[in-house]
Amino acid sequence: MNRYYRFRMVLILIITVWGGLSLFASEPLIIDNQHYTYTVGKNFEILEDKNHIYTYEKLIKDRNSIQFKTNDTPKPNFGFTNSIYWVRFKVENRSDYKDFILEIAYPQLDYITLYYQDKGGAVVKEAGDQLSIAVRDVKNRNSAFRLSLKPGSVNEFYIKIKSEGNMLMPVILWEAHAFYAKDHYEQIILGILYGLILVMILYNFFIFISIKDINYLIYVFFLVSFFLFSGTISGVTYEYFLYNFPFLINKLMAFSISAVIFTSSLFAMSFLQTKINQPRVHKILIGVLSFSFILMALSFFVKYIFIIRVSAISVIFLFVFLFAVAIKSLVNKYRPARFYVLAWSIAYVGYIIFALKNFGIIQSTFVTEYSSQIGTSILVVLLSLALADRINISKEEKEKAQSELIENQKKSLEDQITMTRSFERFVPKEFLTLLNKKSILDVTLGDSVELEMTVMFSDIRAFTTLSENMTIEENFKFVNSYLKRVNPIIVDNFGFIDKYIGDAVMALFYRKPLDAVKAAVEIQKEVQVYNGHRASVGYNPIQIGVGLHLGTLMLGTIGQESRIDTTVISDSVNLTSRLEGLNKLYGAGIIISEMIVSAAPDLPFAVRYLDNVTVKGKNKPIAIYEVIDGLQEEVAALKIKTTDLFKQGVEVLQEKGCNKALELFNEILTINPDDKAAMLYRDRCNYFIEHGFPEDWCGVWDIKEK
Structure with missing residues (x-):
């Protein structure tokens, strides 16, 4: 009786222990047809092997006596440790798929071994960054293993992890096609990141070479x-x-x-x-x-x-x-x-x-x-x-010091600059509209918008000389008299003046490039009328140059909370300024960029191709054109008359036909002796006839002047 009782108690104890183990064992990972990726961590049973004593065979043999701990985190992380960690989990495939990838998404693990059973017995696969990629089941930056899981099957896996670094276990099971799609996406992301760093390395190295x-x-x-x-x-x-x-x-x-x-x-x-x-x-x-x-x-x-x-x-x-x-x-x-x-x-x-x-x-x-x-x-x-x-x-500090020196030497010029800069205190209503603001009170620091606009630079020739010969009052009257004529033309053609820079006027046109070209032509014509008025009161005539360029710019506010200023930030602004400065070199009144011509191919004005140049501060060449309209009638008529000859001469010179080109430009100068562009090309022809063409010459002229 006692022997039977003891036997019954032992049996009850075994059943209780076995039931307890089953109760606390992790549930198998269920694969279905609705998902393509599964985080395995919460299905883990984890064993810390502090003394490195366990093997796969021992764990299988003594599985009922070796206590694994369940895990409730999707990606267990044990930090830096000397222990070996064993992970055990089951996978039940209720889907129609059979090809899967088991990924350990942490490249710094040193040694990873996967164990499982198939018909041929135990299967062992290895990975980790301390093993050659040749031993890896999947050639990938992360450790990954191919698994073939039959629909309806239940499989048990053991993973052994040993690493000197951080013991992190982000184990993910992927349907095979989903894994390779994900990997392709990650390769793109990493390519962009490292491409960016590499570009920055080269960019900053070349700047170092340039400015030391x-x-x-x-x-x-x-x-x-x-x-x-x-x-x-x-x-x-x-x-x-x-x-x-x-x-x-x-x-x-x-x-x-x-x-x-x-x-x-x-x-x-x-x-x-x-x-x-x-x-x-x-x-x-x-x-x-x-x-x-x-x-x-x-x-x-x-x-x-x-x-x-x-x-x-x-x-x-x-x-x-x-x-x-x-x-x-x-x-x-x-x-x-x-x-x-x-x-x-x-x-x-x-x-x-x-x-x-x-x-x-x-x-x-x-x-x-x-x-x-x-x-x-x-x-x-x-x-x-x-x-x-x-x-x-x-650079600003140096410029500021130079500016202060000039201001001390030329008080009259200081007054003129102060006067023109005073206009910057006023914010054009168009500026507010483009920023989507109803009132200047709505404008805050950092407001900005990116737009494609046409930039205009106009400059009064020999303004410094004119300014020195006038009193402060006369300067004031002159600037206002000029702006009174220019500003309405810009506004009427859907533009607005952004700022006054010394003797230059910068304007923006927000609708289409044709508006800016029309405004430039009308300004030149208005200057002729204005010169008639100046002549009647004994003043010398003035000449202006206009540059136009179409480009993307950032329009917004800068400064600090107590002092906000509106401005435009763009390389297009600098380029437009350079184009305006080329008017003097080519004897033109209006120079426009190839972007203007491309955006408005049917300009209702006489236009001739001038040159292909690189300007100061730019490496990329740009084609420039002269708008003939707006010049004095007799000057414009002669340029229009010789437009075809000029175009032919430029094309011949670009083909290195110096002698023929020289004949054509001399013919133009016979008709129009004051054509500075033709004179410039004649001088180039003579130079090339005497010295020959550079080996790398491709028809682009490098112009360093502003």
Whole structure:
């Protein structure tokens, strides 16, 4: 009786224990036809093997006695650990698919082994960044395995993970086609990121070669270190470059993060000029340079786990320190620190998130996984802008000093500039309309809009000479008399004056390029009428040049809350100014760009092709045309008469027919001796006849004058 009772109690105990184990075991992952991707983490049972004693065979044999723990997080993260982790999970395929990919979406894991059973017995597959890519089941930057799961089947899998770095387990099961589609998308994203960094490296290196500013070279080193660091973290370096040298991956990771510490400190010292502005900080950063240089050297000889832990902690503290240094520079009114603070403010968020994820403090998601890359992409662009802004500030300071010197020497010119700049206090109503504002009270700092508009620059010839020969009162009357005639013409043709720059007028046309051309012609005609009036009161006639160009520009507000100004930011503005300046060289009254001609091919005016030029500050050539209408009738008639000869002469010269072209331009000058453009081409022909054409000549003239 006692023996039967003991037997019954043992049986009950076994059933209870077995039932308890089953009760707390994770549910199998169910695959259906509605989904193509599954996060496996919550279906995990996890075993920490601190002493490295377990094998797959032992786990199978003693599965009832070895306690796995269930997991309730989608992507378990155990931070830095020396333990081996075993993961067990089941998959039940209720779908019609059979081909799947099991992905461990964390490239930094050193050794990953997958175990499962099929008809032939145990199947073992290996991956990890410490093994050659040749052993991988799927050739990918992440560790991935092909699985064939028959519909209706239930399969059990074991994964063994060992790594010196962060123990993160983002395991995802994909339907095979979905995995390759996802991978294609990620390759595009990473290609854009690393392409951007590479472009910034080359861009800033060429700027360094051009202007010899050491800040650009230091920044290039900074970008290179980030390029290596980001590529190693994402697994791209392993996939494309070190796939046969996996033993270098961890060393490169340790080296690159130490290099980031070194180059970011060096760049901060150089850009923020800490030696001058913050001497104590400068000494601290010298110590950081020494420390990070030692880490870089040790990264190839000391254990990876030591270097990566020290470097990761150092990066966090360094970034906080550098941010505080930049903030102090900004408080001290060091203007170049503006973009620097903005760039690092955005980037620090990404790097801190990444570091916290690596230490297992926060879970791994798409944002945390790629936070360093996202932060880097924004950082590299903004820091490039910071360097450009720093140069612009230096340039502004030099120009300001020169301006003050000129103002002290020429008081009368100072009064004239002050008078014309006073017009800038008024904001045109068209400006408000384009910003979609009803009133000037609605305008706030930073309002902007991107538009394609026609820019006009007009300039009064020999304005300085005219100004010097007039009193202040006469200058005032002259400017207002001129503007009184010009402004209505611009407004009537759907344009508005943006600003007055010395003796130049800048206007914008928001409807179509033809409006600007019509306005330019009418202005030239009005100047002829105005000169008649000036002659009647004993004043000398004036001449103006007009340049027109169609392009994209940013129209908006800049400044600070207490002083807002409206402005236009675009390379098109500078180009239009250069085109206006070419009128004097070619003896023209109106010069328009090829963009105007392309946008308005049926201009109701006489137009002749002038040249193909590169102007100061531009490398790309642009074709320019002269609008003949608006000139004095006799001058316009002669130019119209010789238009075909002029076109033929230009075409012949572009084909290197110097002698024939010279004959044609001489014929034009016989008809119209005052045609400066024909004179210019005649002189070019004579030069080429005497000296020959340059080997690389392609019909483009490099004009350095403004």
